[in-house]
Amino acid sequence: MEFEDDAFVLAARAHGETGAIVELLTARHGRYAAHVAGGASRRLKPFLQPGAAVGVRFRARVADQLGSATLEPVGEGPSALFDDPLALHGLSAAAAVAAGALPDREPHAGAYLALEALIAALVHPDIWPAVFVRFEAGLLQDLGFGLDLSRCAATGDTDDLIYVSPRTGRAVSRQAGEPYKDRLLALPPFLLSAQGGLAPGDVRAGLDLTGHFLEAFVFNALNRPLPPARHWMIDRLADAGRL
Secondary structure, eight states, rough: EEEEEEEEEEEEEEEETTEEEEEEETTTTTTEEEEEETTTTTTTTTOOTTOOOOEEEEESTTSSSEEEEEEEEEESSSGGTTTOOOHHHHHHHHHHHHHHOBBBBBBOOOHHHHHHHHHHHTTTTHHHHHHHHHHHHHHHHTTTTTOOSSSSSSTTTSSSSSEOOOOTOOOOEHHHGGGGGGGGOOOOOGGGOOOOOOOHHHHHHHHHHHHHHHIIIIIITTTTOOOHHHHHHHHHHHTTTOO
């Protein structure tokens, strides 16, 4: 099999003296791993960091073979964020979540577009943590576990939605959720509308929300924990007073 596609690097590790095994999220073919000859070279190594955009040409003799790939760097990659260590933590966390959650060789265009939107937002320090939450919500949606935030699960109302059921992922209104509020997850307004604005604690609530469902619906089923890179990002955001 053979294809050409656009992709983001999710991870890379050395293989042999000069090669690398590179994990990619492609636009039309999903998550693929491939051997890249010369991946440890001075020319390519800087572009094999998580989040780097590349053009990929993949080849394999049979469909289930690891295969090989040639990569062509696109743009300046993560080097544009070298002056912002916090954004780099966000990029590493997003790549690790995508690598851990997405099945191998299964198209997930929505996940690719969600990661693309997050990478574009990382140059904006005030907004990218909220976009990270939206990235994870988009990943859940693309995997078939989307949150239903359109109306209250109990009453059908569309107003004053401030909770989410940790069991079903459906929104709950203030009134309906009052008796059970200690058992419900907080729903930050920015997940309901782009005009919702950000208040202190909203990003933390959003990360708790998406993290709960990623863990419950995706990572537990794969017998994996949430990636350490995600925990490190949250710790750094907390240290910086960004939660």
